[in-house]
């Protein structure tokens with residue numbers, strides 16, 4: 001706050017410089033859209049039908065399939081003709097969560113209902129199962145010393161988190177299972193009960209015993225009772241069911257077809273799937289409801305964009321952006337992605353849409369295009385600001401990986417994201433209706449303005465993404481950005497082993513042996529690994545003039561005593577695609 005006057009100036013600069021472009025959205029159209037979005041809103045109805053009517057939408061569950069067809073029907077009911085579902089995969093095992101309840105039944109003085117969650121794709125009880133609570137034995141030896149003890153008991157102990165996967169824990173659990181325990185009870189970290197789970201299971205090896213994550217205060221109460229010798233008993237009734245696959249997974253797609261460039265797109269979307277510990281409002285019922293509502297508003301306003309606006313609802317987002325990745329993968333080679341101007345993703349919770357962040361080349365265009373958006377509701381801020389750091393973790397990142405400009409709506413407001421995100425509190429009441437009306441209207445207007453621009457938005461180069469994500473692959477992976485392929489060879493040193501292998505300037509480096517090359521360090525690592533194994537040569541796979549070519553790199557370096565890799569100073573590589581394919 002050193003120079004408040006200059007900050008103020010900058011805050012107003014965009015609006016001063018760029019009066020709204022009436023060619024993108026004429027003011028009469030804008031007013032009609034705002035009127036429709038704010039006065040005739042149905043966003044709360046969409047959200048109610050989705051979260052209360054259909055309920056949780058775990059990918060691979062019957063509700064997720066129901067939700068996909070429901071959303072398709074919704075789009076159709078707005079008059080969109082080509083609304084359809086697109087299958088992106090089949091899963092081997094489906095999962096359906098029914099009601100779950102638990103209580104302390106004894107001693108009477110401690111009786112109460114329990115608050116807990118079980119993971120998705122984990123076992124339920126076999127009916128109502130009551131039994132004594134025993135503390136988890138510390139070691140396998142301790143358990144084996146009293147094998148008669150555990151039959152029909154609930155085992156209380158810290159088995160969650162990382163411990164779940166340690167070999168020691170697994171052995172102990174396996175032994176207790178063979179002794180006939182009813183299930184395991186672990187504590188939650190705090191008052192929030194977070195749902196997660198792993199869908200990668202087989203029908204044959206599906207889990208058999210329930211694992212309860214009990215709210216930590218209730219866990220401690222039970223532990224106290226056991227330690228005081230009160231011999232507490234608990235009863236759980238958990239109706240988790242597996243469904244033998246194949247279970248189809250769907251994305252939902254619907255287009256308002258453009259008048260001038262129907263095969264160019266602005267994509268608007270959110271994810272239809274949720275975790276199933278609650279009904280998925282924050283994540284991502286609001287994204288689904290505002291996507292639907294933006295489509296309804298535009299259809300009801302009778303506007304026709306120049307480019308097509310494609311509405312998409314993905315599934316498998318919570319398992320790693322799977323639906324959107326599959327979509328991007330499917331369209332990598334058919335040229336569609338080159339014709340997508342922007343992807344606008346709403347997955348930030350229940351607050352209002354407060355703006356977008358754009359790269360330097362996109363910033364002036366978007367600021368001008370979206371300059372009228374603050375008229376939607378003057379009490380809510382809206383700003384297009386410079387992208388300083390890439391926010392990933394949702395479906396826009398799948399598109400960014402393919403260099404399509406992907407945006408994540410920034411949100412502001414009074415809602416507490418952490419309280420509801422993946423927790424037991426992620427229910428319909430987490431939504432704030434005026435915020436949802438504003439968001440849907442902002443999304444409708446923004447999509448229309450971008451669809452009406454003269455040109456597609458400038459692509460984001462891989463170098464730019466690398467810079468904005470901190471440049472490191474693990475980080476990018478966490479953000480959900482994976483580059484599909486290659487490192488471009490920009491120079492080959494004369495007389496080097498690289499030259500001897502036949503590598504040429506302009507080759508796109510794809511793999512070393514079986515290992516993918518996604519950034520320059522992968523090349524060093526690949527060579528180093530082969531060298532360490534004592535290999536005499538290693539296969540290099542490059543793409544040259546559109547064709548994949550195999551080369552052999554000799555590893556006949558003099559072996560040093562130190563375990564350092566051969567210094568690959570022979571060539572310089574940059575994480576970019578072929579420069580002539582770089583637009584702008």
Ligand SMILES: [Zn+2]
Nearest residue numbers: 283284317347
């Ligand atoms: Zn989400």
